[in-house]
Amino acid sequence: xxxxxxxxxxxxxxxxxxxxxxxxxxxxxxxxxxxxxxxxxxxxxxxxxxxxxxxxxxxxxxxxxxxxxxxxxxxxxxxxxxxxxxxxxxxxxxxxxxxxxxxxxxxxxxxxxxxxxxxxxxxxxxxxxxxxxxxxxxxxxxxxxxxxxxxxxxxxxxxxxxxxxxxxxxxxxxxxxxxxxxxxxxxxxxxxxxxxxxxxxxxxxxxxxxxxxxxxxxxxxxxxxxxxxxxxxxxxxxxxxxxxxxxxxxxxxxxxxxxxxxxxxxxxxxxxxxxxxxxxxxxxxxxxxxxxxxxxxxxxxxxxxxxxxxxxxxxxxxxxxxx
Amino acid sequence: xxxxxxxxxxxxxxxxxxxxxxxxxxxxxxxxxxxxxxxxxxxxxxxxxxxxxxxxxxxxxxxxxxxxxxxxxxxxxxxxxxxxxxxxxxxxxxxxxxxxxxxxxxxxxxxxxxxxxxxxxxxxxxxxxxxxxxxxxxxxxxxxxxxxxxxxxxxxxxxxxxxxxxxxxxxxxxxxxxxxxxxxxxxxxxxxxxxxxxxxxxxxxxxxxxxxxxxxxxxxxxxxxxxxxxxxxxxxxxxxxxxxxxxxxxxxxxxxxxxxxxxxxxxxxxxxxxxxxxxxxxxxxxxxxxxxxxxxxxxxxxxxxxxxxxxxxxxxxxxxxxxxxxxxxxxxxxxxxxxxxxxxxxxxxxxxxxxxxxxxxxxxxxxxxxxxxxxxxxxxxxxxxxxxxxxxxxxxxxxxxxxxxxxxxxxxxxxxxxxxxxxxxxxxxxxxxxxxxxxxxxxxxxxxxxxxxxxxxxxxxxxxxxxxxxxxxxxxxxxxxxxxxxxxxxxxxxxxxxxxxxxxxxxxxxxxxxxxxxxxxxxxxxxxxxxxxxxxxxxxxxxxxxxxxxxxxxxxxxxxxxxxxxxxxxxxxxxxxxxxxxxxxxxxxxxxxxxxxxxxxxxxxxxxxxxxxxxxxxxxxxxxxxxxxxxxxxxxxxxxxxxxxxxxxxxxxxxxxxxx
Numbered sequence: 001x002x003x004x005x006x007x008x009x010x011x012x013x014x015x016x017x018x019x020x021x022x023x024x025x026x027x028x029x030x031x032x033x034x035x036x037x038x039x040x041x042x043x044x045x046x047x048x049x050x051x052x053x054x055x056x057x058x059x060x061x062x063x064x065x066x067x068x069x070x071x072x073x074x075x076x077x078x079x080x081x082x083x084x085x086x087x088x089x090x091x092x093x094x095x096x097x098x099x100x101x102x103x104x105x106x107x108x109x110x111x112x113x114x115x116x117x118x119x120x121x122x123x124x125x126x127x128x129x130x131x132x133x134x135x136x137x138x139x140x141x142x143x144x145x146x147x148x149x150x151x152x153x154x155x156x157x158x159x160x161x162x163x164x165x166x167x168x169x170x171x172x173x174x175x176x177x178x179x180x181x182x183x184x185x186x187x188x189x190x191x192x193x194x195x196x197x198x199x200x201x202x203x204x205x206x207x208x209x210x211x212x213x214x215x216x217x218x219x220x221x222x223x224x225x226x227x228x229x230x231x232x233x234x235x236x237x238x239x240x241x242x243x244x245x246x247x248x249x250x251x252x253x254x255x256x257x258x259x260x261x262x263x264x265x266x267x268x269x270x271x272x273x274x275x276x277x278x279x280x281x282x283x284x285x286x287x288x289x290x291x292x293x294x295x296x297x298x299x300x301x302x303x304x305x306x307x308x309x310x311x312x313x314x315x316x317x318x319x320x321x322x323x
Numbered sequence: 324x325x326x327x328x329x330x331x332x333x334x335x336x337x338x339x340x341x342x343x344x345x346x347x348x349x350x351x352x353x354x355x356x357x358x359x360x361x362x363x364x365x366x367x368x369x370x371x372x373x374x375x376x377x378x379x380x381x382x383x384x385x386x387x388x389x390x391x392x393x394x395x396x397x398x399x400x401x402x403x404x405x406x407x408x409x410x411x412x413x414x415x416x417x418x419x420x421x422x423x424x425x426x427x428x429x430x431x432x433x434x435x436x437x438x439x440x441x442x443x444x445x446x447x448x449x450x451x452x453x454x455x456x457x458x459x460x461x462x463x464x465x466x467x468x469x470x471x472x473x474x475x476x477x478x479x480x481x482x483x484x485x486x487x488x489x490x491x492x493x494x495x496x497x498x499x500x501x502x503x504x505x506x507x508x509x510x511x512x513x514x515x516x517x518x519x520x521x522x523x524x525x526x527x528x529x530x531x532x533x534x535x536x537x538x539x540x541x542x543x544x545x546x547x548x549x550x551x552x553x554x555x556x557x558x559x560x561x562x563x564x565x566x567x568x569x570x571x572x573x574x575x576x577x578x579x580x581x582x583x584x585x586x587x588x589x590x591x592x593x594x595x596x597x598x599x600x601x602x603x604x605x606x607x608x609x610x611x612x613x614x615x616x617x618x619x620x621x622x623x624x625x626x627x628x629x630x631x632x633x634x635x636x637x638x639x640x641x642x643x644x645x646x647x648x649x650x651x652x653x654x655x656x657x658x659x660x661x662x663x664x665x666x667x668x669x670x671x672x673x674x675x676x677x678x679x680x681x682x683x684x685x686x687x688x689x690x691x692x693x694x695x696x697x698x699x700x701x702x703x704x705x706x707x708x709x710x711x712x713x714x715x716x717x718x719x720x721x722x723x724x725x726x727x728x729x730x731x732x733x734x735x736x737x738x739x740x741x742x743x744x745x746x747x748x749x750x751x752x753x754x755x756x757x758x759x760x761x762x763x764x765x766x767x768x769x770x771x772x773x774x775x776x777x778x779x780x781x782x783x784x785x786x787x788x789x790x791x792x793x794x795x796x797x798x799x800x801x802x803x804x805x806x807x808x809x810x811x812x813x814x815x816x817x818x819x820x821x822x823x824x825x826x827x828x829x830x831x832x833x834x835x836x837x838x839x840x841x842x843x844x845x846x847x848x849x850x851x852x853x854x855x856x857x858x859x860x861x862x863x864x865x866x867x868x869x870x871x872x873x874x875x876x877x878x879x880x881x882x883x884x885x886x887x888x889x890x891x892x893x894x895x896x897x898x899x900x901x902x903x904x905x906x907x908x909x910x911x912x913x914x915x916x917x918x919x920x921x922x923x924x925x926x927x928x929x930x931x932x933x934x935x936x937x938x939x940x941x942x943x944x945x946x947x948x949x950x951x952x953x954x955x956x957x958x959x960x961x962x963x964x965x966x967x968x969x970x971x972x973x974x975x976x977x978x979x980x981x982x983x
Contacts, residue, residue, distance in 0.1 A: 228956055228957050228958060229957070230898075230899075230954075230955045230956065230957045231898070231957075232898045232899075232954070232955065233955055276956070277952065277955055277956035277957065277958075278955065279924070279925075279926065279951050279955055280924050280925070280955065281924035281925070281926040281927065284922075284924045284927075316922060317922045318922070319922070320921040320922065321921065321922055321923065321924050321925075322898070322954070322955070323909075323919065323924070323925050323954075
């Protein structure tokens with residue numbers, strides 16, 4: 001495995017781009033007009049981060065997650081998060097077997113490659129937090145035993161906007177575990193018509209075939225890590241993130257984890273663009289989705305209509321881009 | 324809300340006409356109205372406007388200080404007429420700034436500091452306020468021209484016309500407006516009549532209250548009054564004796580020759596003005612030469628008052644006042660500064676006081692019995708003039724005591740017994756007015772002309788022994804006696820010397836502190852009322868302050884910009900690739916209106932440049948990619964790539980020049 005910044009095999013780089021292109025094309029065939037969302041989703045995926053999709057019902061969050069999972073030769077589990085879901089429903093539980101008089105651990109749905117946590121904010125914070133360790137350290141501890149998750153472990157969670165009825169906002173620590181949060185939004189009329197056309201007879205998701213293997217995905221991740229990043233860009237990242245800590249109306253700024261995530265996702269974007277080094281435009285492009293969801297706004301600022309997204313956008317506008 | 328066009332100009336012209344500053348007013352008005360014709364505006368931020376307002380505040384304070392020090396009295400009207408000048412910077416800033424309105428928080432430091440508040444973000448247009456300031460300034464400078472009211476009414480109606488309610492038709496509105504204008508005129512006429520009536524009534528009332536000290540025609544003594552007489556320790560005078568001369572023991576303000584029931588009056592009150600020459604010196608008795616000298620400081624509220632002078636004063640120096648004197652030795656300042664510090668030269672012998680006449684020998688009927696009784700007991704008739712005076716003085720010294728407490732006497736006194744005869748016969752205790760009156764009358768009874776004098780005793784040394792302070796409680800009364808042998812009046816004070824000590828026991832515990840402040844105030848007053856041109860000093864003090872503020876308003880932005888640039892430079896210095904030729908190309912494109920925003924990545928900017936088609940897109944793209952690699956790839960460029968970057972950039976620049 002080439003270490004970051006070391007001379008890289010051109011073949012690996014091209015192969016990694018190939019994997020990205022195949023995945024993007026496969027998802028695009030179902031999620032029409034969402035190339036930007038797909039790019040961000042795959043950037044998080046390729047950089048080893050998890051994704052939180054927040055949007056109104058019916059915009060295709062679940063479909064996006066499903067089609068991404070189906071495009072790979074990889075395990076896929078889906079958990080629907082009702083309010084009465086328990087941590088053991090996610091992590092697994094030991095069941096007593098009367099035949100051999102022993103407890104046997106039954107893996108929960110978390111033991112998979114791609115985990116779709118659907119409507120994650122409908123479960124109680126206790127259950128939401130069950131994912132903390134899994135997402136942060138790629139392992140779970142159940143009944144005092146540490147169990148490793150597979151190398152390729154990717155959580156894609158969806159949630160309805162928190163102002164809606166019957167939802168629990170995710171704890172800040174949980175929010176911080178997601179590399180990216182973005183929304184899909186409504187597509188243009190042309191694309192919406194195309195979606196209708198595609199679903200005239202059958203759902204296009206049924207025709208999605210796996211086009212990438214788990215090993216290829218791991219190679220993609222390694223290629224991303226090998227993307228070079230200059231000190232100046234690192235400084236730019238840090239100045240963006242640290243600016244959130246003193247921004248007006250922000251109670252809790254972004255953590256160093258946000259800086260790390262911003263760097264890694266930017267590396268993935270650089271690779272997608274066919275560049276072996278990160279440019280300022282990559283950081284600029286992804287800063288808001290990476291940083292905004294981690295901020296806690298002051299209640300006063302919230303009441304006066306300020307949003308975390310707006311605060312980060314303002315910071316991106318204010319901090320000069322290296323050129 | 325903005326004033327209609329030309330209204331501010333008209334208001335300023337009205338003010339300029341009234342305040343006799345027409346050229347200035349016209350210039351200011353034109354500057355303001357010009358902003359309506361010109362579309363160029365200053366980008367003034369809120370903090371710039373804050374500074375302009377601070378400048379106005381400074382001008383306001385400066386004007387207050389200048390007016391306070393240059394006029395004799397604090398003249399609110401003089402102050403108001405300067406207001407259009409003072410607030411002009413703010414109005415100018417609003418007229419020429421891109422912002423139509425000024426944030427309310429600009430006007431209050433309190434609101435600037437607090438972040439919230441319902442009014443914090445409210446903005447107002449100050450043009451109507453400025454209009455009001457102009458009208459007020461014009462009114463304050465009012466020269467009572469008959470045209471003033473119509474002009475002002477027309478302006479106000481013009482201003483109101485711009486907010487005429489829709490439910491009123493114009494003729495109806497005009498009728499109402501005219502009615503209001505006429506009613507206003509009548510009202511202010513009546514108001515003036517009322518004011519003059521009230522003024523005269525209040526004047527009379529106050530005059531009757533303050534007669535004791537202010538009116539030199541009469542002096543109501545406290546003879547016959549019961550209870551304690553209280554006077555404060557406030558310092559009213561300071562006396563510095565000149566080297567080689569003793570301080571004057573008594574400073575006289577007034578003298579009287581007629582006594583009746585506790586009331587002394589003066590028969591000769593005619594005042595004649597005295598010439599004060601250009602050197603501020605007054606010569607009262609040109610022939611007199613033998614002299615001591617003392618420097619006397621005192622406040623003259625509103626520049627008027629009586630001077631307390633040593634007996635036999637014949638010359639005063641450093642007294643820039645209009646002075647009137649009377650045959651009773653009164654020196655009255657009718658106009659002058661609020662503080663005088665003059666040198667009086669005095670000596671025994673000739674004085675301002677008129678020679679004695681019958682009034683100076685009159686003994687009132689009710690007192691005659693008691694006086695005759697004492698005169699008989701002292702066997703005055705058989706003595707010479709100087710012996711009579713000595714005997715009387717000794718009589719009071721030996722048999723009387725000083726007391727400020729006069730109790731109970733009224734209730735058990737006999738028929739026809741006056742307070743004075745009771746003092747002479749029974750109590751033999753009283754304050755200086757008793758002694759002075761009794762002495763004067765006893766002298767008259769003995770056939771010697773005598774007068775009653777009021778003023779201050781100089782008895783409390785302060786500091787070096789040459790300076791004396793005179794407090795309100797040192798107010799004193801004594802007798803003036805005419806010495807036939809010398810042909811002159813002399814002071815005769817028969818009040819027992821113990822009165823000093825009795826008065827001193829009444830000193831307040833805090834007197835040293837109030838004295839210290841009094842001293843400071845005296846020094847300030849000396850400076851304030853000195854002849855030096857203080858205004859010049861003040862202006863010299865104000866100008867740097869104003870310049871500093873203006874400098875901050877104008878140059879602060881620039882300073883901030885250079886500060887930022889330096890910061891960027893510092894941040895950029897260590898980064899590789901900052902010598903890229905691409906920056907030249909970027910600058911050239913910026914000159915053509917394709918400036919890159921600070922938050923715009925080069926790749927985004929590139930799209931705009933492509934769309935503008937100023938440079939060959941392939942060369943630009945190559946140059947940009949190489950530039951990005953040069954700047955942001957830790958591995959940098961190969962020499963060949965470096966050459967390519969240079970070449971492509973040059974090509975773009977050349978192409979741009981050719982297209983142009």
